[in-house]
Amino acid sequence: MKIGVLALQGAVAEHLKSLQLAGAEAISIKRIEQLEEIDGLVIPGGESTTIGKLMRKYGFIEAIQQFSQQGKPLFGTCAGLIVLSERIAGQDQPHLSLMDMTVSRNAFGRQRESFETDLDVVGIDEPIRAVFIRAPLIQEVGEGVQVLSTYHDEIVTARQGHLLACSFHPELTDDYRLHQYFADMVQEYVSHK
Numbered sequence: 001m002k003i004g005v006l007a008l009q010g011a012v013a014e015h016l017k018s019l020q021l022a023g024a025e026a027i028s029i030k031r032i033e034q035l036e037e038i039d040g041l042v043i044p045g046g047e048s049t050t051i052g053k054l055m056r057k058y059g060f061i062e063a064i065q066q067f068s069q070q071g072k073p074l075f076g077t078c079a080g081l082i083v084l085s086e087r088i089a090g091q092d093q094p095h096l097s098l099m100d101m102t103v104s105r106n107a108f109g110r111q112r113e114s115f116e117t118d119l120d121v122v123g124i125d126e127p128i129r130a131v132f133i134r135a136p137l138i139q140e141v142g143e144g145v146q147v148l149s150t151y152h153d154e155i156v157t158a159r160q161g162h163l164l165a166c167s168f169h170p171e172l173t174d175d176y177r178l179h180q181y182f183a184d185m186v187q188e189y190v191s192h193k
Contacts, residue, residue: 001190003040003183004029006064008054010044010079014171018179024186032063040186041067045078045133045169048105052083052095061096068098073162073189075182081165082136089139099163100142119168121157121178122148129175130156130168137167162189 005015007028019026019042029035041064043051055061068074076084076099083095087102114134118127130151138155141147149157149166156167157178164185170178 001025001040001183001187002027002038003042003186004034004038005042005044006060008058008060009046009051011169011171012044015042015044015077015179018171018176019183021176022180022183024183032059035063035067038072039190040073040075040182042182043074043076043080043083044171045080048079048082048095048136051079055083055095064096065098068096068163071162071189071193073164073182073185074098076165077171078133078135078167078169081138081167084163084165099158099160099165100145101158101165102139104137104139117151119149119151119156121181122146123181124177128170128177129173130166130170131172132168135167138165
């Protein structure tokens, strides 16, 4: 099982480490041809507008949409969640437009409003540590989207089939259980293909 981390911006090395701890072979993805080598892809945090521009520039939009059409799992964290969503509040153009949800950018405020908390996540036994940095928020989800965790009644983790998204940065802690959850999704895909 090989999982890639889109290496255009964000905490790529930290995601690679968490995926390796979860038992996956993890590689940085810098060219669209590399998508053929992997079974799952993480789209990390960073700045969603910048990530979107770089994805367009290097041909990743169509390539990742095709990747998703094959049923290969995708995991978007923080800005990656925005990139995956079908609708961005106050913005005309979504990026990948894959997950049936509306998101709000920087919903938790600026850098100085960053915080950490323990979150209960459906499918994970004990609460996980979540780091929120200029985090987006999932305002609403479609019928096929399962809410996996909330913070103060706001949706911060969701899954739609082979798509997983969270508002926070799971890679910035030593707790790799959300990466394990994703690796299990990828393993399921691999065993059924």
